Amino acid sequence: MTPLEALEEQSIYIFREAYKHFRQLCMLWSIGKDSTVLLWLARKAFFGHVPFPLVHIDTSYKVPSMIRYRDDLARRWKLQMIVGQNRDALAQGMNHTRGRLTCCRALKTDALRHTLDGSWPRLRMGPDGNYREEEKREAFTGVIVGARADEEGSRSKERYFSPRDHAGDWDVSEQPPELWNQFKTDFAPGTHVRIHPLLDWTEINIWEYIERERIPIIDIYFDDGTGHRYRSIGCECCTTKIASTARDTAEILVELRRTNVPERAGRAQDQEDTYAMEKLRREGYM
Amino acid sequence: MQIVIVGHVDHGKSTLVGRLLADTGVLGDGKLEKVRATCERQGKVFEYAFLLDALEAEQDQGITIDAARVFFRTALRDYIIIDAPGHIEFLKNMVTGAARAEAAVLLIDAKEGVRENSRRHGYLLSMLGIRQVAVVVNKMDLVDFDRAHFDGIAAEYRAFLADVGIRPAHVIPMAARSGDNVATRSNATPWYDGPTVLEAVDGFAKLPSRASAALRMPVQDVYKWGHRGDDARVIAGRVESGTLRVGDRVLFSPSNKTATVASIERWAAPEEQSVEAGRSIGVTLDQQIYVERGEVLSHLQDAPEVGTRLRVNLFWLGKRPMERGRAYKLKLGTAATEVRLHEIHRVLDASDLQARIDKPQVDRHDVADVVLVTRHTIAFDRSADNEITGRFVIVDGYDIAGGGIVRELVPDEHHDLRMQSRLRDIEWVRGDITPGQRAELNGHPATLVMLTGEHGVGKHAVARALEAHLVKRGHHAYLLDGKNVFLGVDADLALDDRDELVRRFGEVAHLLLDAGLLVISTTNVIGLADHRVIETLVAPRPVFTVHLGAPVPGDAPGLNYPAGTAVEGTVEGIVEELRRRGRLRRDA
Numbered sequence: 064m065t066p067l068e069a070l071e072e073q074s075i076y077i078f079r080e081a082y083k084h085f086r087q088l089c090m091l092w093s094i095g096k097d098s099t100v101l102l103w104l105a106r107k108a109f110f111g112h113v114p115f116p117l118v119h120i121d122t123s124y125k126v127p128s129m130i131r132y133r134d135d136l137a138r139r140w141k142l143q144m145i146v147g148q149n150r151d152a153l154a155q156g157m158n159h160t161r162g163r164l165t166c167c168r169a170l171k172t173d174a175l176r177h178t179l180d181g182s183w184p185r186l187r188m189g190p191d192g193n194y195r196e197e198e199k200r201e202a203f204t205g206v207i208v209g210a211r212a213d214e215e216g217s218r219s220k221e222r223y224f225s226p227r228d229h230a231g232d233w234d235v236s237e238q239p240p241e242l243w244n245q246f247k248t249d250f251a252p253g254t255h256v257r258i259h260p261l262l263d264w265t266e267i268n269i270w271e272y273i274e275r276e277r278i279p280i281i282d283i284y285f286d287d288g289t290g291h292r293y294r295s296i297g298c299e300c301c302t303t304k305i306a307s308t309a310r311d312t313a314e315i316l317v318e319l320r321r322t323n324v325p326e327r328a329g330r331a332q333d334q335e336d337t338y339a340m341e342k343l344r345r346e347g348y349m
Numbered sequence: 350m351q352i353v354i355v356g357h358v359d360h361g362k363s364t365l366v367g368r369l370l371a372d373t374g375v376l377g378d379g380k381l382e383k384v385r386a387t388c389e390r391q392g393k394v395f396e397y398a399f400l401l402d403a404l405e406a407e408q409d410q411g412i413t414i415d416a417a418r419v420f421f422r423t424a425l426r427d428y429i430i431i432d433a434p435g436h437i438e439f440l441k442n443m444v445t446g447a448a449r450a451e452a453a454v455l456l457i458d459a460k461e462g463v464r465e466n467s468r469r470h471g472y473l474l475s476m477l478g479i480r481q482v483a484v485v486v487n488k489m490d491l492v493d494f495d496r497a498h499f500d501g502i503a504a505e506y507r508a509f510l511a512d513v514g515i516r517p518a519h520v521i522p523m524a525a526r527s528g529d530n531v532a533t534r535s536n537a538t539p540w541y542d543g544p545t546v547l548e549a550v551d552g553f554a555k556l557p558s559r560a561s562a563a564l565r566m567p568v569q570d571v572y573k574w575g576h577r578g579d580d581a582r583v584i585a586g587r588v589e590s591g592t593l594r595v596g597d598r599v600l601f602s603p604s605n606k607t608a609t610v611a612s613i614e615r616w617a618a619p620e621e622q623s624v625e626a627g628r629s630i631g632v633t634l635d636q637q638i639y640v641e642r643g644e645v646l647s648h649l650q651d652a653p654e655v656g657t658r659l660r661v662n663l664f665w666l667g668k669r670p671m672e673r674g675r676a677y678k679l680k681l682g683t684a685a686t687e688v689r690l691h692e693i694h695r696v697l698d699a700s701d702l703q704a705r706i707d708k709p710q711v712d713r714h715d716v717a718d719v720v721l722v723t724r725h726t727i728a729f730d731r732s733a734d735n736e737i738t739g740r741f742v743i744v745d746g747y748d749i750a751g752g753g754i755v756r757e758l759v760p761d762e763h764h765d766l767r768m769q770s771r772l773r774d775i776e777w778v779r780g781d782i783t784p785g786q787r788a789e790l791n792g793h794p795a796t797l798v799m800l801t802g803e804h805g806v807g808k809h810a811v812a813r814a815l816e817a818h819l820v821k822r823g824h825h826a827y828l829l830d831g832k833n834v835f836l837g838v839d840a841d842l843a844l845d846d847r848d849e850l851v852r853r854f855g856e857v858a859h860l861l862l863d864a865g866l867l868v869i870s871t872t873n874v875i876g877l878a879d880h881r882v883i884e885t886l887v888a889p890r891p892v893f894t895v896h897l898g899a900p901v902p903g904d905a906p907g908l909n910y911p912a913g914t915a916v917e918g919t920v921e922g923i924v925e926e927l928r929r930r931g932r933l934r935r936d937a
């Protein structure tokens with residue numbers, strides 16, 4: 064077995080454990096390359112099905128083609144799509160000029176928390192491919208997330224199955240042990256568990272897998288014709304493109320094997336303060 | 350390859366990892382400078398360890414609180430280095446980190462020598478199944494790179510590790526802070542001719558494939574969708590050891606069901622006729638048999654052990670001690686069952702294996718040799734035969750609180766019968782009608798309803814009324830009275846040959862259940878102690894007991910009615926409960 068195959072098998076195993084143990088299970092799909100690989104692995108685990116809803120948090124500032132791509136794939140792959148948003152903050156004009164961390168906290172962290180616990184309205188795609196207000200909203204107890212340990216420091220402390228407390232907070236120093244593929248599948252009422260099937264994958268593994276499986280990744284990762292592309296995607300206002308002429312997966316791999324620039328260098332919120340990501344993660348940011 | 354670095358607190362693990370990163374040039378641009386600048390701002394002297402300590406809490410306390418994963422690359426291959434905390438409070442995190450690793454670097458401070466956690470970690474690594482170990486004696490600069498000093502520590506630690514079954518590949522003198530013998534050979538240790546740490550790490554072998562071991566695939570789940578669009582049940586799981594081929598006759602334990610593999614299922618992948626250990630797959634069978642998560646798929650030969658009593662070595666990490674009389678959850682492979690601490694052979698202080706502690710419970714950070722009793726029969730292996738299906742964790746409340754390895758099966762009082770019925774089931778000759786088809790035609794699966802209670806309490810009246818009630822509604826029910834078995838099948842037996850009477854009664858019940866019937870049994874011969882015998886003989890078909898009269902201490906029947914309850918009410922209650930358990934149609 065190659066290292067990439069070993070990663071794939073482990074991810075499939077984790078997916079099946081999650082599906083077996085969590086009745087209220089969902090997966091966060093940010094439309095980015097990692098969670099799209101995650102989506103592909105879910106189909107691997109369940110023989111082409113995705114037997115739980117996918118949750119997307121729409122800040123309204125996403126690169127527009129991301130939303131088109133999302134809905135197109137959702138209809139084609141028959142995905143159960145749920146979309147959440149911080150409608151109040153947006154109504155009051157929240158945007159990154161009020162402070163990047165403030166904006167992330169409101170439009171991502173708060174929106175995510177209240178979408179997952181069902182306390183805020185959420186849109187659900189119906190069989191006809193159109194979104195409607197979801198009527199019976201339940202809190203999710205298992206949330207599958209595409210976080211990778213190599214992305215930045217705080218993520219390297221995650222377990223495959225990481226508990227979150229009543230407020231959705233992550234107590235890094237009080238995590239239970241996890242060994243031998245025996246995961247935390249028992250949890251107190253009101254708490255939930257974040258599940259990380261991609262924890263051991265690196266950015267290069269992700270692209271190697273996209274290439275091997277020919278996963279239809281969103282095209283903004285590739286050179287837009289001006290010699291620029293996104294390496295990490297998010298809100299249009301806070302994500303900058305890198306100079307790159309990589310037009311396909313193979314060319315991205317060649318480029319990645321040469322670079323020493325961190326993946327999230329183009330993500331403005333990370334640069335705000337040394338502990339920016341950890342602060343956001345403790346509060347429930349993915 | 351995943352490797353873990355462990356050792357006593359402050360012996361320099363994070364410094365070593367930081368140094369490895371810096372010396373092999375795998376750090377992202379600017380990372381080293383960024384950490385140097387942060388140190389300057391905070392008025393601290395730069396340490397390589399800070400490279401890893403990405404979290405505030407950690408930098409404040411100066412100790413690693415969790416097992417952080419660091420990605421790292423040499424010319425040979427990619428690594429994930431797990432920097433495991435050395436502080437005893439964080440032993441659970443060290444175990445978490447080490448359990449994922451294929452090899453370990455054990456660090457010892459040259460000045461402090463072998464300490465409590467050096468030994469505890471060594472013992473735990475052994476229990477976690479890690480066989481490839483390199484020992485590194487750090488901070489050699491503090492002892493002037495003195496050879497005799499190094500040799501003393503090396504000899505002491507080698508002797509300890511030998512006791513726990515570990516033979517280190519190398520013992521390396523090193524100074525992480527100055528980089529001596531980390532990535533480059535040190536001039537200060539001309540007397541040392543072994544590898545540097547980096548060379549030792551590159552020298553670890555990938556674990557050999559388990560493809561040639563006995564086949565084990567713990568059933569993870571059963572899906573009712575096949576990607577071919579038919580409704581074939583797909584049994585999902587990971588082949589943990591051995592090789593599985595299409596056409597193989599396979600056995601599921603502990604249910605003892607057998608079938609032939611019809612296909613190996615994977616999505617968006619080439620069709621395969623055989624798969625080796627490590628692959629997460631789906632399997633379809635030549636016939637629809639009902640199997641559940643927790644069973645182990647194997648070949649008919651080299652099947653796993655089945656039983657309820659396990660002698661194990663375990664380590665305990667829970668805040669509450671492990672005590673007798675409390676129920677825990679055992680998770681082994683994909684099986685989960687209630688478990689109790691049955692007997693403590695000895696409790697050890699893992700930091701001093703000579704010390705045997707006489708106490709009635711297993712406390713946090715203890716290591717113990719104990720016997721566990723599970724509530725349900727489970728399939729497993731001795732750890733020496735198969736380390737994956739020979740290890741387990743114990744859940745206390747919501748969290749994993751301990752783990753361990755199986756030394757051996759301890760036969761319980763039903764062991765011989767269980768083995769006999771296993772052989773019987775494997776050899777059983779079947780017609781073309783499967784139990785599933787029979788259940789569909791009958792409208793209900795086979796179930797044994799046992800009525801128990803004192804002589805004269807009215808069991809027989811209830812049994813007769815229940816049979817009549819069910820048959821009149823189109824169910825295939827049959828009243829099996831113990832006396833009828835005695836009159837014919839047992840005609841050659843003496844009344845006091847109880848074991849054989851019970852065994853024959855159980856076998857007759859088994860035949861009737863195989864015929865797909867709802868068997869209602871009542872007999873005065875069979876006492877409470879014999880119920881487990883009957884259960885063992887008819888397993889995995891469920892036995893539903895209904896006790897009439899005063900409750901018996903220690904017995905938990907499916908239903909209990911006081912003596913004198915009206916027959917009609919009792920029958921209705923039983924029917925309702927059978928429906929609730931899915932043993933009868935809803936509209937029955």
